[in-house]
Amino acid sequence: MDLPTPPNPGRTTQLVLGAVFTGLGALLLLAGLAQLLFFWNRTPRGLTIEPIVLPMGLILTVVGARFLVRELGARWLAKNGLDAQAEVLRVDHTGEVVDRQQVVCKVGLRVHMPGQPPYDVSIRWLMGPYDGLRLIPGKYVNVKVSPKDRMHVAPA
Known part of the structure; x- marks a missing residue:
């Protein structure tokens, strides 16, 4: 369930x-x-x-x-994004903190979509207490890609 x-x-x-x-x-x-x-x-x-x-x-x-x-x-x-996998390339802290528990990081990703060549993007990721274990360079994460602009990527 x-x-x-x-x-x-x-x-x-x-x-x-x-x-x-x-x-x-x-x-x-x-x-x-x-x-x-x-x-x-x-x-x-x-x-x-x-x-x-x-x-x-x-x-x-x-x-x-x-x-x-x-x-x-x-x-x-x-809600409307396309499902994809992304390889974490780098994680840089921006210094921004939200609600004293989450930090904003600039994350470099290599996005892999079915039937398309991989491409690199850089996004701002609001990291919670457990996201540090997910965002290790070399690991893969689930992301959503905008159907209108494939450079617009967000965590799934």
């Missing part, structure tokens, strides 16, 4: 942060624009909070959208 894979707390964190940052950034952008449009002539000095709120809103929106797009893309690929 196959048990379901438990949710990855690091990926859940990226999804939640993406949604929160994007929503908060959009709200700040709207508040800053409303302040700029409706109250510009009614304040004695012109600008009030716009120089702070607008850049903060823009930064939060961009950062949140980046988290959100990355995580939604990974979820789409996990």
Whole structure:
């Protein structure tokens, strides 16, 4: 009997942060624009909070959208990707830590798909506590390959 894979707390964190940052950034952008449009002539000095709120809103929106797009893309690929095997060529730590338990690594892979020559890719891999045993150069791991762009690869 196959048990379901438990949710990855690091990926859940990226999804939640993406949604929160994007929503908060959009709200700040709207508040800053409303302040700029409706109250510009009614304040004695012109600008009030716009120089702070607008850049903060823009930064939060961009950062949140980046988290959100990355995580939604990974979820789409996990569901719709083509199954393949990949040989681990190298593992480099990026220094990023997620949820104090997982680290982001840059992993070099040689992807083997049926009926196609192998090719090399480099991906960012969110490593959990037990992934260190899987990601040893020379070992093979299961991956998902995008049917649209074969350079877009994610762990299976």
